[in-house]
Amino acid sequence: MIRSASRxxxxxxxxxxxxxxxxxxxxxxxxxxxxxxxxxxxxxxxxSFDAMTEPLxxxxxxxxxxxxxxxxxxxxxxxxxRPEVEQHKQKMIDNAARAFASRMTxxxxxxxxxxxxxPAGKKYVEVQPVLLDDIVKDLATWxxxxxxxxxxxxxxxxxxxxxxxx
Numbered sequence: 001m002i003r004s005a006s007r008x009x010x011x012x013x014x015x016x017x018x019x020x021x022x023x024x025x026x027x028x029x030x031x032x033x034x035x036x037x038x039x040x041x042x043x044x045x046x047x048s049f050d051a052m053t054e055p056l057x058x059x060x061x062x063x064x065x066x067x068x069x070x071x072x073x074x075x076x077x078x079x080x081x082r083p084e085v086e087q088h089k090q091k092m093i094d095n096a097a098r099a100f101a102s103r104m105t106x107x108x109x110x111x112x113x114x115x116x117x118x119p120a121g122k123k124y125v126e127v128q129p130v131l132l133d134d135i136v137k138d139l140a141t142w143x144x145x146x147x148x149x150x151x152x153x154x155x156x157x158x159x160x161x162x163x164x165x166x
Contacts, residue, residue: 028098028101028102028106029106031106032101032105032106032109033094033097033098033101034097035101035106035109035110035113036096036097036098036099036100036101036104036109037093037094037096037097038109038113038116039097039100039104039109039112039113039116040093040096040097040100041093042113042116042117042121042125043112043116043125044125044128044129045096046089046092046093046096047129049089049092049093050089053085053088053089057078057081057082057085060074060077060078060081061074061075061078151165
């Protein structure tokens with residue numbers, strides 16, 4: 001659960017950084033968007049969308065623990081909702097593709113797409129979730145250490161100037 005949350009947080013930050021309110025050069029071509037979508041999917045980025053929606057559907061199904069008499073109906077509702085949730089996921093993939101297309105040329109996206117088809121690219125996508133977990137975990141420790149370092153150094157420098165920081 002923590003790993004999924006860490007991966008979700010890291011991916012959300014990446015998606016936020018990619019988001020663009022408007023295309024600087026106008027609307028991208030269909031081919032440009034198709035390449036951008038391919039990169040978004042093949043990069044593993046879109047796994048995060050499943051990581052966000054699947055727990056919500058599972059949580060809905062867990063309601064039958066407290067009300068077993070509704071299990072069958074609830075399971076049917078979840079089955080009915082899955083295609084609708086998939087449509088929402090596809091919209092988010094389209095948004096990610098537009099973000100990529102707004103920041104990268106077709107030629108750049110073609111190169112990136114080709115990379116994800118190589119053994120190294122496939123390996124990168126395979127290990128990416130675990131790497132993100134490790135990085136997010138290390139980032140928390142690093143942030144705490146840097147924060148303490150900055151305060152210690154700032155106090156020392158301010159002390160040289162005759163000021164005391166608390």
